[in-house]
Each structure stands twice: as structure tokens, then as C-alpha cells.
Amino acid sequence: xxxxxxxxxxxxxxxxxxxxxxxxxLGWKSQxxxxxxxxxxxxxxxxxxxxRNFQLKIGFKSDRHREVFDGLVRDDFERLSKTVKEFxxxxxxxxxxxxxxxxxxxxxxxxxxxxxxxxxRTMFDIPVHKIAxxxxxxxxxxxxxxxxxxxxxxxxxxxxxSSSSRKxxxxxxxxxxxxxxxxxREIIGEK
Amino acid sequence: xxxxxxxxxxxxxxxxxxEQQVPINRDLRxxxxxxxxxxxxxxxxxxxxxxxxxxxxxxxxxxxxxxxLRINFIxxxxxxxxxxxxxxxxxxxxxxxxxxxxxxxxxxxxxxxKDINELKKLSTKRAAEKREMAD
Numbered sequence: 001x002x003x004x005x006x007x008x009x010x011x012x013x014x015x016x017x018x019x020x021x022x023x024x025x026l027g028w029k030s031q032x033x034x035x036x037x038x039x040x041x042x043x044x045x046x047x048x049x050x051x052r053n054f055q056l057k058i059g060f061k062s063d064r065h066r067e068v069f070d071g072l073v074r075d076d077f078e079r080l081s082k083t084v085k086e087f088x089x090x091x092x093x094x095x096x097x098x099x100x101x102x103x104x105x106x107x108x109x110x111x112x113x114x115x116x117x118x119x120x121r122t123m124f125d126i127p128v129h130k131i132a133x134x135x136x137x138x139x140x141x142x143x144x145x146x147x148x149x150x151x152x153x154x155x156x157x158x159x160x161x162s163s164s165s166r167k168x169x170x171x172x173x174x175x176x177x178x179x180x181x182x183x184x185r186e187i188i189g190e191k
Numbered sequence: 192x193x194x195x196x197x198x199x200x201x202x203x204x205x206x207x208x209x210e211q212q213v214p215i216n217r218d219l220r221x222x223x224x225x226x227x228x229x230x231x232x233x234x235x236x237x238x239x240x241x242x243x244x245x246x247x248x249x250x251x252x253x254x255x256x257x258x259x260l261r262i263n264f265i266x267x268x269x270x271x272x273x274x275x276x277x278x279x280x281x282x283x284x285x286x287x288x289x290x291x292x293x294x295x296x297x298x299x300x301x302x303x304x305k306d307i308n309e310l311k312k313l314s315t316k317r318a319a320e321k322r323e324m325a326d
Binding site for chain 2: 011012014049050051052053055068070071097099100101102103104105106107116122123124125126127130140141167168169170171172173174175176177178179
């Protein structure tokens, strides 16, 4: 028995595929990529609204980087949560996202992510392994530069990943105002 | 009195009240939502709305095949202009000061730059009109 979800995106891959949940684990397949996850390795799952509708985020017991699947719809939640409970014994945690449009909040490290929080809700997470460089630019400013976003966004190089098919806008740098230098060192230091 | 349009008083704003109002952004591109007075930026697959009130200005540069667009935000510790009062709800927070994106689509980034500036101009004009009405 398996439960399928269609038109699902894996990580930042622009090409959608099918997400299939089975007793022993789950798999995602598109025209040129395949991802498999074994049930025993799943440590936790989260559900949240992202750019491409809703996301299932999977964290692992092993040191594998987390995997995310986007493109789920709000109404998928019930079927999805029932299935993962039954197949993997995991309860999905729902994360609240901020849509306030504010540019202030606080950052905290959550597992392998640097998370920006606004009034107790998440605005975004950045995986620490995608930060190529971080600098204290001044007493109150920290900059983060990102690893070639195309390379990390497109997965394995394929014929279709020529520059003309790169549709996504690539984030190359972010700068933060930090009110005190202790906090800047914490952000740089823990990287 | 705590008139929201008075200078020196922080004016609260929300880009979106409910999740259902937030657009779906399959191509993970920067979007301008004029109705919500908001620019939507994709960060690691998240949808990050930033209200026009937080935007200071933009700059665009070209290098080889790539066009870069930098959006600068209003934060403490910078001067914005004599007319504007710098008021922050929580100045002890961390602030996003800038984001820089790149694209090979020169034309679209040019349009985006124009649209964001247009949105900013409109909102500044509206705020000035409100202040005049209040006086």
C-alpha cells in the first residue's frame, strides 16, 4: 500500500515529481531525480507554509541534511499526518510562519538552521551549510554570503540546468543590523 | 494623543493578516504585491513578505551575465533623511538590513527595480498626505 502526492517539489529543485509514502519509507521521483528516505532514519517532521504552498520538512537521526518537500496543499495535511503516524509513528509538528512583512525579529540556531523569528513565528530558516562566508562588517552589522545558489538549488547537473532554465531568483547575500556585538559574535561563532 | 499618523509614533502594519492571502510563488522569484504594499522575497524556499514601510531603497548592478538587485531596509543606526522620523517598535531587535539577489534575466530585474521604487514613492506620498490631513 502506498499514498501518493503529485506535483511535489524536492528542496529547491524547480522540477516537480511524485512523493510516495510506503511502510518502509518514502520516495520522491521526478523526470531526472530520485530521492529515497528510509523509515528508520526519520527523526521528526514539520508542516509549514512556504513559497510553493505547504511544506513537509523531514529531519534525520543520521547526519543526513534535512529534506523538504513543497507544493502540498492545506487539505493534504490530514491525509499526510494520518499516513506518517500509521507508517512511521511520527507526529507532524505545525510551524507558524510570520506574514507580517516586518524586517525585525531575532535569530536562533535550530538544529542545522539559522532561523529568523518574528513575534514567536518563523519568517525563514537558512541551513547553516549553505552559508559560504560570514563577516562582522561593522560594530552593528553582520553579513552572510551564500554558496552558489544555483549549484545548490538545481541538484545534480543535468541538460536542463543551463543558465536559461534557471528561473529562480538567487539570494547571494544578506546583511543584518545587530544591536550589540555579543550577538554578532554568536552568529558568526556558531557557524 | 496617539494618532497613528503623527510623526514620532510607530505606525504598525501587517502585510498579510491570513495565510490564505499570501500568494503562491512556484518560481521562487521576487514579486511585488501592490495591493498589499509588499515585496515578496524568496529565501531558501520560504515566502518572505516585506512591507514597503521597511524598504529604504534599491540598487541594481550588472556583472557579466548576471544582474544583481539589492534591497536596503530601514534599520536603526543609519540616516534615512531629515524629514523622516526614525521610530522603531523594538530597536533592540535584529533587523534585516539588505538582501541581494541575482538573475540572468536583465529585463525582469530592471522592471522589478522600477516597480519597487514606484511602490515606495506611492507609499511615501500617501504618508505625507495623511500627515497633512492630520495637521
